[in-house]
Amino acid sequence: MKEMDSLLIHGGRLVDPANGLDQEMDLLLRSDRVAAVAAPGKLRGQGTRAFNAKGCIVAPGFIDLHVHLREPGQAHKETIATGTAAAAAGGFTSVCTMPNTVPVNDSAEITRWVQSPERGALVNVFPIAAATIGSLGEKLTNFAALKRAGAVAVSDDGKPILDDKLMREALRAAARLKIPVVQHAEDTRLTSGCSMNFGPTSFRLGLHGMTNEAEANIVERDIALAGVTKGHVHVAHLSTREALQAVRAAKKAHLRMTCEVTPHHFTLVDANVGEFDTHYKMNPPLRSPADREALIEGILDGTIDAIATDHAPHAFHEKEVEFERAAFGITGLETALPLAITVLHQHFELPLWRIVELLSSNPAKIFNLGGRGTLAKGAHADVTIFDPRKKWTFDASQSYSKSKNTPFDGWTFSGKIVATIVGAKVAYEG
Amino acid sequence: MKPQLRSLLGIRQLTTGQIEDLLALARRMDLKRPPQLLRGKRLVLLFYEASTRTRASFEFAATALGAIATLITATSSSIEKGESLIDTGWTVASVGADAIVMRHPNSGAASLLARYVDVPIVNAGDGMHQHPSQALLDALTITDHKKKLKGLRVVVVGDVYHSRVARSNAELLSRFGVDIVFCGPPDFVPEVAATLAPGVTVCHDLNVALQRADVVMALRVQKERLVNKHLSVEDYIANYQITPLRMRLARPDAILLHPGPVIRGMELTSEVADGPQSCIREQVRNGVRTRMAILATVLGAAK
Numbered sequence: 119m120k121e122m123d124s125l126l127i128h129g130g131r132l133v134d135p136a137n138g139l140d141q142e143m144d145l146l147l148r149s150d151r152v153a154a155v156a157a158p159g160k161l162r163g164q165g166t167r168a169f170n171a172k173g174c175i176v177a178p179g180f181i182d183l184h185v186h187l188r189e190p191g192q193a194h195k196e197t198i199a200t201g202t203a204a205a206a207a208g209g210f211t212s213v214c215t216m217p218n219t220v221p222v223n224d225s226a227e228i229t230r231w232v233q234s235p236e237r238g239a240l241v242n243v244f245p246i247a248a249a250t251i252g253s254l255g256e257k258l259t260n261f262a263a264l265k266r267a268g269a270v271a272v273s274d275d276g277k278p279i280l281d282d283k284l285m286r287e288a289l290r291a292a293a294r295l296k297i298p299v300v301q302h303a304e305d306t307r308l309t310s311g312c313s314m315n316f317g318p319t320s321f322r323l324g325l326h327g328m329t330n331e332a333e334a335n336i337v338e339r340d341i342a343l344a345g346v347t348k349g350h351v352h353v354a355h356l357s358t359r360e361a362l363q364a365v366r367a368a369k370k371a372h373l374r375m376t377c378e379v380t381p382h383h384f385t386l387v388d389a390n391v392g393e394f395d396t397h398y399k400m401n402p403p404l405r406s407p408a409d410r411e412a413l414i415e416g417i418l419d420g421t422i423d424a425i426a427t428d429h430a431p432h433a434f435h436e437k438e439v440e441f442e443r444a445a446f447g448i449t450g451l452e453t454a455l456p457l458a459i460t461v462l463h464q465h466f467e468l469p470l471w472r473i474v475e476l477l478s479s480n481p482a483k484i485f486n487l488g489g490r491g492t493l494a495k496g497a498h499a500d501v502t503i504f505d506p507r508k509k510w511t512f513d514a515s516q517s518y519s520k521s522k523n524t525p526f527d528g529w530t531f532s533g534k535i536v537a538t539i540v541g542a543k544v545a546y547e548g
Numbered sequence: 549m550k551p552q553l554r555s556l557l558g559i560r561q562l563t564t565g566q567i568e569d570l571l572a573l574a575r576r577m578d579l580k581r582p583p584q585l586l587r588g589k590r591l592v593l594l595f596y597e598a599s600t601r602t603r604a605s606f607e608f609a610a611t612a613l614g615a616i617a618t619l620i621t622a623t624s625s626s627i628e629k630g631e632s633l634i635d636t637g638w639t640v641a642s643v644g645a646d647a648i649v650m651r652h653p654n655s656g657a658a659s660l661l662a663r664y665v666d667v668p669i670v671n672a673g674d675g676m677h678q679h680p681s682q683a684l685l686d687a688l689t690i691t692d693h694k695k696k697l698k699g700l701r702v703v704v705v706g707d708v709y710h711s712r713v714a715r716s717n718a719e720l721l722s723r724f725g726v727d728i729v730f731c732g733p734p735d736f737v738p739e740v741a742a743t744l745a746p747g748v749t750v751c752h753d754l755n756v757a758l759q760r761a762d763v764v765m766a767l768r769v770q771k772e773r774l775v776n777k778h779l780s781v782e783d784y785i786a787n788y789q790i791t792p793l794r795m796r797l798a799r800p801d802a803i804l805l806h807p808g809p810v811i812r813g814m815e816l817t818s819e820v821a822d823g824p825q826s827c828i829r830e831q832v833r834n835g836v837r838t839r840m841a842i843l844a845t846v847l848g849a850a851k
Contacts, residue, residue: 321744322743438634440652
């Protein structure tokens with residue numbers, strides 16, 4: 119009988135924060151699981167295939183808690199196949215896809231459709247289902263049925279759950295099922311007509327600006343409700359110093375609060391909008407330098423749990439219009455790791471193992487993705503291999519995403535994905 | 549050699565020298581016997597928003613210099629059918645326009661058009677952002693009455709937040725060492741307005757702001773914007789309306805400007821609008837010569 123297909127990754131530096139490992143180790147993947155982790159050379163001869171990871175970091179597969187794959191209904195922006203190809207190129211072995219599709223993913227049926235093999239996903243896709251029917255903020259969806267169908271969290275992303283009573287109910291229902299409620303924290307009563315952050319740049323450009331208060335108000339309200347319900351609130355794409363401070367205090371009070379930050383929020387500020395460049399238009403908007411500094415401090419001190427991209431592809435015609443009419447959002451899957459390394463590691467001296475933690479083990483914990491975000495024996499064979507020193511220039515026209523709406527076109531980064539392995543199979547090789 | 553001005557998008561994009569040249573050219577424009585600098589040139593006025601003064605004065609300016617001006621408005625064109633701004637711009641340029649003068653409700657629309665369309669673009673007002681020809685004609689009017697701009701105190705009163713006129717004026721006057729005071733209720737004059745340019749300050753008390761003012765510039769105040777901000781019309785009038793009594797707080801030789809349209813009884817009284825210090829009609833006349841200078845410059849016909 120032929121030996122079972124297996125892959126030996128050797129010569130690399132294994133960084134596995136969940137197991138406290140950061141040293142040269144070899145890794146054997148067999149079938150779709152981690153079969154062995156051992157000192158260099160110990161596994162020699164094992165594995166039907168071998169991958170030489172010399173000079174590279176071998177990490178648990180990255181998990182993006184926040185992407186928009188746009189299917190069903192908006193395949194002109196992205197498909198699950200193209201979005202997951204971009205994910206693989208960015209080192210993500212799992213992506214959690216938001217429900218603001220057309221129609222909104224508020225049913226078990228759509229939740230299953232998203233995960234169907236027919237979608238042609240190159241990496242694992244975990245749906246986040248809508249918290250309310252049609253994300254209209256009126257009536258909760260059936261969380262239990264959605265979870266059975268594969269949803270890992272609920273959210274009305276793009277819109278907040280404004281109604282206090284409804285949010286309380288959502289947290290109670292989610293707590294019983296041990297899933298988080300992901301909140302897009304924006305008091306939309308304060309932000310209608312706004313297209314960027316409120317500040318000197320928005321005033322100069324004559325654009326209505328979103329205040330920090332609009333984010334912080336909702337985060338503070340949710341913290342109060344998390345205390346009452348014992349539910350888990352996960353704050354999506356946190357962007358203001360006030361909201362960060364609120365989360366920091368909530369964590370001190372041992373509430374179940376987690377939060378993510380995007381690479382663009384820890385890299386850019388509102389002034390980068392320049393002369394109405396819609397590649398810098400997203401929601402939440404790029405904030406002030408003081409907010410960006412606070413976010414970096416929050417990453418360094420551990421208040422921020424995860425880096426998530428909020429990958430939001432849009433077609434050219436949706437971006438090449440008047441700033442106020444342009445769609446919110448940028449792509450992000452292929453630039454997340456390089457930005458983390460270039461900005462956080464090289465400039466702010468965040469250790470590499472922390473970056474791996476923010477991109478893999480912590481996200482797995484937040485959404486309870488068992489057997490992921492770790493390279494322990496028996497874990498899923500999802501592995502990201504990257505070269506932290508390799509310099510390269512990002513060319514958006516070569517992006518795997520269907521859309522090219524990124525402010526990072528032409529940027530030169532340090533840190534490049536070398537291989538992305540999903541279920542022991544190579545999904546991307548750079 | 550000075551950089552050639554191709555499009556007039558906003559004050560920020562102009563060098564101080566270019567501003568001075570435009571003002572000097574405007575001053576030289578002979579309205580009775582205008583030079584036929586633009587004979588055979590075709591100008592399209594692309595108006596997505598209502599306008600009386602700006603449209604008419606660009607049209608007069610173009611025809612006075614010998615150009616042909618064609619008006620396209622949002623309601624009488626393919627714009628209504630959902631054509632994008634860039635496509636409309638390409639179409640207009642392909643038809644043979646030598647320059648496009650555009651008024652648009654969205655901030656940044658003129659910059660967008662200029663990025664994609666290969667003819668000179670003149671911004672005739674974009675959202676709350678810029679109205680550069682207005683700032684130039686206001687500067688021309690001020691310099692008709694004051695020896696020099698440096699050291700003047702210009703008080704801009706009203707809804708600064710929504711005003712492209714306020715932004716363009718402050719950015720232009722700041723270049724010449726003018727002290728600009730934005731005055732109005734906090735919802736109309738947020739503190740952040742002071743970051744716009746050097747020399748700009750914010751004051752919420754009109755009686756304080758007007759002291760030693762050389763120029764009082766009233767802005768249009770729309771009733772619905774007061775209502776949206778939960779401000780009462782009576783309170784606005786009581787605190788910020790320019791009255792003859794308030795004009796006396798300014799320097800005796802102070803002049804009064806207003807970009808129009810004037811809402812009499814709201815931002816100022818008729819006594820002030822028609823009073824001896826009012827230069828509102830001069831502004832309109834200066835608008836034509838200023839726009840002649842702008843068109844001649846962007847079309848490369850300025851001498």
